[in-house]
Structure formats: structure tokens, C-alpha cells
Amino acid sequence: MRLPAWLSQHLAALRALLVLTVLLGIAYPLAFVAIGRIPGLSGKADGSLVHAAGATVGSTLIGQSFTDADGTPDPRYFQSRPSAAGDGYDPTSTAASNLGPESVVDTADAPSLLTQVCARSVAVGKLEGVDGRRPFCTPDGVGAVLAVFRRDGLTGPVTRVVSVNETGRPFIQAYAGVTVEPASPGVDYVAAGGLVTPIRGDAPDEPVVPADAVTASGSGLDPDISVAYANLQAARVARERGVAVERVRELIAEHTEGRGLGFLGEPAVGVLGLNLALDGE
Known part of the structure; x- marks a missing residue:
């Protein structure tokens, strides 16, 4: 059928x-x-888990913060790069800030990428005892950006200047002969016709604080830092632990991985493994 x-x-x-x-x-x-x-x-x-003293302390694939109970960086440990994943290195919220080079003006909801970078650089500079200045940043750690108003819109004499990221005393007193005003909260000076004008300032061309110390990775989970950032932290870690700085630099070298396939990317230092080695010392 x-x-x-x-x-x-x-x-x-x-x-x-x-x-x-x-x-x-x-x-x-x-x-x-x-x-x-x-x-x-x-x-x-299984996630490349790392075990120490009979406990799981992390993963070689996912970064983590090394802070005290108050969230302040623990000076005895090497610090990881910033993270935009949740509250930091949250694998369930892996993400970047999605802010780009044109994010230079703070809003009522969040600081600009420039201000975030400036603030982090100042904080790292204080922690490591080095010059934390960067181009286009104020000494207080916000974006050094002006809204410049001209008589004819895009041309003509300057009639008004506002330091858009500062509500207190501006980082410079005058621009093009016009007194610089502090910003008023909630006012969009760009929409009002102000021309966004970053001010480079007198920061060195090559900042002392490396880029990976002030910017988050695309995933927010990067477990490594640059060799430059690790070397910047070596003196502080050695001092806090009472260890010779030469020995700390030897441990950095031991935990440095070369370029992928010998030519991709840059050498990187695994922060978790390095800190565990310090504890083992």
C-alpha cells in the first residue's frame, strides 16, 4: 500500500x-x-584554571583585579589593565565601552573616553610615583577640551570659550584672548554651536604611563599587560615586598610570552602567574 x-x-x-x-x-x-x-x-x-594552595585562584584566559577590600589597588601586586566588562573582568558581561577617538566631551551620564584615559593616567602616575600627564589631558585628569564660539559660526573672531569638561576652575585662563569659562552642568555646548577644540598642553610626546594601563581591551577580559607596563610597576612591587627590583624584573621576564607565531602582536606578561610567583617568593 x-x-x-x-x-x-x-x-x-x-x-x-x-x-x-x-x-x-x-x-x-x-x-x-x-x-x-x-x-x-x-x-x-576546563577553562585553563589556575590552582594555588589547593584552591582555584583564576584562569590564564581571564584577567582579574588585584585590589583590597575597598577596591583600591593593592600595592604589593602587579595591576591588570582596566576592564569594561561588568564591574570588571566579568565573563558574563564581556564587553568594551564602545567609545572611540571622537569621545572627548563628557556627558551627564558618563565621562568621555578621553576623560577616562586622563583620569586613569593620573591615578597610575600617583600609584607608581611617575609623571602621569598625557596630551590633551588636564592636570586634574579630565579631557582638556574647549568649546570655542566664533562670531560667524565656523569663522570670525572668538567670542566665547568654555572648558566643557570642567565645572570648576578651567585648566587655562584664556584662549585667543578670551577668558575661558567653566562648564555649567547639563548644558550641551556643542549643540549650542561651540567648536570642539582639544588642547594638547605640555605633556611629553611619549607618555610615561603606557597605553594599556589606561585603556580596556575589546573583550574586557584581557589577562595580560605589556612589558612596558609591567616594568613600570616593578619598583613599586619590589619596594612593597622588600625584594630586590632586579629579582622582580627577572620574574617579569620569566612570565613574558612572545609574539603569536613569532610575529603577531607584542610580547605580553601574564599578570596572575606573575603575582603568584611573587607570593611564592
């Missing part, structure tokens, strides 16, 4: 569903679980 066409089509679809469910829903996942149990791969499959 020949089955009706519609029933044959439904049975064929059901058979295909069952076969694909077994292959892709059961066999395929189990195969990769089995591959993940192969010696040498099991650690990576």
Missing part, C-alpha cells in the same frame, strides 16, 4: 530530524568532549 504523498514527506522529515539530532545533538558534542579529555588539552577545555 502506497502512503499518501503528504505522509511520506512528513515521515522523511521526521527521519531527517532524528538522524541530525543524533549526529549533531549527541555524537558531535560528545566527540568534542572526548577530544577535550585528551592529555594536554583537558586544562584548556
